[in-house]
Amino acid sequence: xxxxxxxxxxxxxxxxxxxxxxxxxxxxxxxxxxxxxxxxxxxxxxxxxxxxxxxxxxxxxxxxxxxxxxxxxxxxxxxxxxxxxxxxxxxxxxxxxxxxxxxxxxxxxxxxxxxxxxxxxxxxxxxxxxxxxxx
Amino acid sequence: xxxxxxxxxxxxxxxxxxxxxxxxxxxxxxxxxxxxxxxxxxxxxxxxxxxxxxxxxxxxxxxxxxxxxxxxxxxxxxxxxxxxxxxxxxxxxxxxxxxxxxxxxxxxxxxxxxxxxxxxxxxxxxxxxxxxxxxxxxxxxxxxxxxxxxxxxxxxxxxxxxxxxxxxxxxxxxxxxxxxxxxxxxxxxxxxxxxxxxxxxxxxxxxxxxxxxxxxxxxxxxxxxxxxxxxxxxxxxxxxxxxxxxxxxxxxxxxxxxxxxxxxxxxxxxxxxxxxxxxxxxxxxxxxxxxxxxxxxxxxxxxxxxxxxxxxxxxxxxxxxxxxxxxxxxxxxxxxxxxxxxxxxxxxxxxxxxxxxxxxxxxxxxxxxxxxxxxxxxxxxxxxxxxxxxxxxxxxxx
Ligand SMILES: [Zn+2]
Numbered sequence: 001x002x003x004x005x006x007x008x009x010x011x012x013x014x015x016x017x018x019x020x021x022x023x024x025x026x027x028x029x030x031x032x033x034x035x036x037x038x039x040x041x042x043x044x045x046x047x048x049x050x051x052x053x054x055x056x057x058x059x060x061x062x063x064x065x066x067x068x069x070x071x072x073x074x075x076x077x078x079x080x081x082x083x084x085x086x087x088x089x090x091x092x093x094x095x096x097x098x099x100x101x102x103x104x105x106x107x108x109x110x111x112x113x114x115x116x117x118x119x120x121x122x123x124x125x126x127x128x129x130x131x132x133x134x135x
Numbered sequence: 136x137x138x139x140x141x142x143x144x145x146x147x148x149x150x151x152x153x154x155x156x157x158x159x160x161x162x163x164x165x166x167x168x169x170x171x172x173x174x175x176x177x178x179x180x181x182x183x184x185x186x187x188x189x190x191x192x193x194x195x196x197x198x199x200x201x202x203x204x205x206x207x208x209x210x211x212x213x214x215x216x217x218x219x220x221x222x223x224x225x226x227x228x229x230x231x232x233x234x235x236x237x238x239x240x241x242x243x244x245x246x247x248x249x250x251x252x253x254x255x256x257x258x259x260x261x262x263x264x265x266x267x268x269x270x271x272x273x274x275x276x277x278x279x280x281x282x283x284x285x286x287x288x289x290x291x292x293x294x295x296x297x298x299x300x301x302x303x304x305x306x307x308x309x310x311x312x313x314x315x316x317x318x319x320x321x322x323x324x325x326x327x328x329x330x331x332x333x334x335x336x337x338x339x340x341x342x343x344x345x346x347x348x349x350x351x352x353x354x355x356x357x358x359x360x361x362x363x364x365x366x367x368x369x370x371x372x373x374x375x376x377x378x379x380x381x382x383x384x385x386x387x388x389x390x391x392x393x394x395x396x397x398x399x400x401x402x403x404x405x406x407x408x409x410x411x412x413x414x415x416x417x418x419x420x421x422x423x424x425x426x427x428x429x430x431x432x433x434x435x436x437x438x439x440x441x442x443x444x445x446x447x448x449x450x451x452x453x454x455x456x457x458x459x460x461x462x463x464x465x466x467x468x469x470x471x472x473x474x475x476x477x478x479x480x481x482x483x484x485x486x487x488x489x490x491x492x493x494x495x496x497x498x499x500x501x502x503x504x505x506x507x508x509x510x511x512x513x514x515x516x517x518x519x520x521x522x523x524x525x526x527x528x529x530x531x532x533x
Contacts, residue, residue: 009271009286043284043399069303069405071295072351077270081289089299089405097400099285099299112306129287 006079042096063118157376157383160197185365186258206250210257234490316343321469326480359482366491390419413450437520
């Protein structure tokens, strides 16, 4: 099986994940924001971990963040991901941390702290994935 | 990220009895022989078979009859009821737990009077059945969302979680690749003197630095083994333990503290390196035991990956924050070092028994049974773990 045929690993689809992936498919990623205390949730959930409120509003992200850590995979774990490929942990401007990929360059020594912007990548099988590029 | 509103230092440990319980027997299976057989395509046992083999050895070591056992804890890889059925034990108290939680629960049950003699039994056929810790069939996602949530981005495997931790730790502390290498070199130094260890060929820092990355910045030597086997312990109420054996190994203190907030996005690892929870767990166990890092002759750290060790050195008070690299280079943790650490070779080089084998190494060092790798006159051994932000501190003494 080559990469073109390989299906992208499916997202975890819990009861609260659907609106996130719908917003990604519309290229306008949203996360739940707590109407009570303003806290942003990632991953999505039933209530706010900060104040336990259930009043959560799906709200667009600014698309800005900073790299807080990164790795490079050198082993072939998933058919759609032949090595080497990277993963980055991005601290969103809104607060949560998101594990994703850096597009356009491999991360390196000076990556931690770098500003990044949200981009939408289309995978070979058509899946749209929120990723990050250097700002 | 959100922070706990209660300062951790303000959460005082509740009073508990030190030396309420003691280990009176330990046993394990022949990891080296089973490694060879598994590599040869055989299935020497299933998880239950390994657990029962270790249990028989622990009973023999304790020189007690199975009928004295009135409490049972099964490890996480076997069903409690079936394990109890095979062990032929109808206890008055029981449970299922991972290694350090099992020790902690046994002590609690004994202190509360629910049991007097608890058998802790663990068996795992992870190698021979091909258990996957990464990729499309990675195990554990039901209990830990972080294990599976990021797979659409290709982010998978236990190693990746710790690689991400090490990268931000290197950045935050100025910790170097060579300092990380000190851990696997030191542990291989210990395992080279351990006949029970699967990997015994010494390695050098150059071997480490020249080895392949699996998930950069982790090298192959930073990863634990994946092998079959079993471990069992018998823990008894202290007074009864003294009557059962002339070499009881007491549990002097236990501490625990967890970091769950932000766990799926790995924030407690990559932002905090588990430090606040390690410090609180340490403080609890030191308060209960009246001991501190200076009293410890040996440190045993849960080491699914080598990076657990520098985090533990800082978190449990063996060096200052940001000083683990210097400690590894200058004070050293291998044979002849200032702080003998993972004296069996640990998960990296002895056997990957998910923390269980570390408990019996604590016991054997305190009994003085470790032959060439024996740390002379060891009186206190400290076991620490921080698996998925569940930070534990257990102090063993004789
Ligand atoms: Zn809230």
